[in-house]
Amino acid sequence: MDTTKSHETDIRSVYLPQHIVVLVHGNNGLAADFDAVEKSLWKKYGKRCMLIIKSRANETDTSLGVDMGGSRLAKEVVETVFEYDLCPVVTKYKVSFIGHSLGGLYARYAIVQIMDSLRCLHVEYVNFVTICTPHLGSRRARGSSTIKNILRLGVHKVLASRSIYGQTGVDLLLDAQEQQERVINADAMEPARPLLEIMSDPNLEFIRSLKRFQYGTLIAMTDGDVVVPYPSASIRSHSPYASTFLTERYTEWRWHVHHSGFAVDACGRTNPAHSAFLEQLNSKVDRLTKIKNHELGLDASCTPRYPSIEGFDCDNKQEVEFPHEMLCSLQQVLPWRRIDVTVEPCGVKGKMRLHDWPINKMQSPDCYADEFIDLLCDMIGADHEMRPLVTPDPVGKQHECSAVALARRLKNVVKQSVNKSSSEKESVNSDAETNQSGMTSSISSSSAASSDFLFV
Numbered sequence: 001m002d003t004t005k006s007h008e009t010d011i012r013s014v015y016l017p018q019h020i021v022v023l024v025h026g027n028n029g030l031a032a033d034f035d036a037v038e039k040s041l042w043k044k045y046g047k048r049c050m051l052i053i054k055s056r057a058n059e060t061d062t063s064l065g066v067d068m069g070g071s072r073l074a075k076e077v078v079e080t081v082f083e084y085d086l087c088p089v090v091t092k093y094k095v096s097f098i099g100h101s102l103g104g105l106y107a108r109y110a111i112v113q114i115m116d117s118l119r120c121l122h123v124e125y126v127n128f129v130t131i132c133t134p135h136l137g138s139r140r141a142r143g144s145s146t147i148k149n150i151l152r153l154g155v156h157k158v159l160a161s162r163s164i165y166g167q168t169g170v171d172l173l174l175d176a177q178e179q180q181e182r183v184i185n186a187d188a189m190e191p192a193r194p195l196l197e198i199m200s201d202p203n204l205e206f207i208r209s210l211k212r213f214q215y216g217t218l219i220a221m222t223d224g225d226v227v228v229p230y231p232s233a234s235i236r237s238h239s240p241y242a243s244t245f246l247t248e249r250y251t252e253w254r255w256h257v258h259h260s261g262f263a264v265d266a267c268g269r270t271n272p273a274h275s276a277f278l279e280q281l282n283s284k285v286d287r288l289t290k291i292k293n294h295e296l297g298l299d300a301s302c303t304p305r306y307p308s309i310e311g312f313d314c315d316n317k318q319e320v321e322f323p324h325e326m327l328c329s330l331q332q333v334l335p336w337r338r339i340d341v342t343v344e345p346c347g348v349k350g351k352m353r354l355h356d357w358p359i360n361k362m363q364s365p366d367c368y369a370d371e372f373i374d375l376l377c378d379m380i381g382a383d384h385e386m387r388p389l390v391t392p393d394p395v396g397k398q399h400e401c402s403a404v405a406l407a408r409r410l411k412n413v414v415k416q417s418v419n420k421s422s423s424e425k426e427s428v429n430s431d432a433e434t435n436q437s438g439m440t441s442s443i444s445s446s447s448a449a450s451s452d453f454l455f456v
Contacts, residue, residue, distance in 0.1 A: 017087075021095075045381055045389060055073055074109075094126050095124070097129065100132065101228060133228065141318040221233070238304075250346055251346075261335060280378055281339075281379075301328060313327070
């Protein structure tokens with residue numbers, strides 16, 4: 001038994017690490033969806049100072065509704081945290097969430113219960129990150145295009161199907177009528193509201209809990225996400241990015257970003273702790289592509305409204321429709337940081353899977369999603385003020401390998417020299433006596449050389 005490994009496991013199982021990162025998978029997802037993120041975080045910062053909770057609570061069923069999934073997540077996180085003892089040298093614990101797709105909505109619902117259960121601890125809620133999460137729901141807007149209207153009908157039919165999406169589909173459709181049927185007291189004075197609208201009410205605990213985070217980060221695909229349109233993931237009514245056809249082909253994978261909100265912290269001040277990360281983030285910005293009206297839509301109160309039907313608004317590209325009040329409320333929760341990701345995939349298959357590209361789920365090995373995950377983990381490390389592990393010096397390692405290789409070559413030379421001397425000795429016949437002294441001298445010389453080589 002490896003006593004060292006056992007000792008390290010005992011240490012991790014006793015004391016609660018200072019940094020806690022909760023990873024929440026999306027619809028019909030698994031905890032393993034975040035394997036690449038988990039691996040990158042541990043590689044950068046180690047396991048001793050960080051507890052990574054890859055949620056498994058909703059692996060068996062994600063169709064029971066956002067409230068049920070969020071409650072399951074909250075129970076799982078709280079139980080996991082209280083499996084540990086408090087570390088006597090830690091005065092403050094830092095917690096962040098990363099939710100992919102539906103997992104972001106689960107996390108928004110769960111933080112109310114989690115914060116209430118962990119109020120006995122000194123917890124600092126650092127970053128609330130969502131990746132391709134439908135914050136504005138999944139209703140498709142009605143437009144002038146027949147194709148779009150057919151797509152809208154198909155999407156709504158699928159989401160409304162109890163056998164496919166269950167209550168989760170109803171939540172994403174912002175269906176007030178279906179929500180009313182879930183209310184126990186159907187004769188209540190106030191009609192039931194869709195759950196996502198309730199979770200966006202500035203007077204309720206969902207928004208108040210979200211405001212406790214220092215940072216909120218919205219990661220969205222600028223184009224090609226056939227599951228969650230950009231406006232819903234980025235909480236804005238205007239998309240400044242051009243759309244490409246599904247059949248658009250690229251010779252090789254390429255990705256770049258545009259971002260906003262990283263220059264200041266939650267109090268509006270410049271944050272020097274993020275200077276290194278910002279340098280990395282800016283290195284991924286496509287300087288050759290100029291985006292017009294990039295800031296338009298970040299503040300819905302001064303952005304043109306695009307009316308849809310049934311009292312909903314929609315975005316400028318008619319990809320999603322939503323209540324205007326919900327949009328305004330969510331935009332004002334935090335000074336959101338946004339990372340808009342553009343990916344140029346190889347082939348239609350790659351484009352159909354862009355929704356899962358940021359977590360490297362079911363992706364091509366050459367898609368470069370691992371580079372984005374490294375950037376994501378660097379952001380978490382900067383927000384938590386964690387120090388990366390010291391990596392071995394590659395130059396020193398190279399020199400060490402070269403020395404070992406040289407020693408092996410010298411050893412082989414010595415071996416060949418000794419074998420050659422032995423062979424010559426055995427081949428001597430009648431004139432052995434006359435050459436005895438010369439041969440002895442040769443062997444002695446070879447042995448001396450062998451000794452010198454072995455000590456290099």
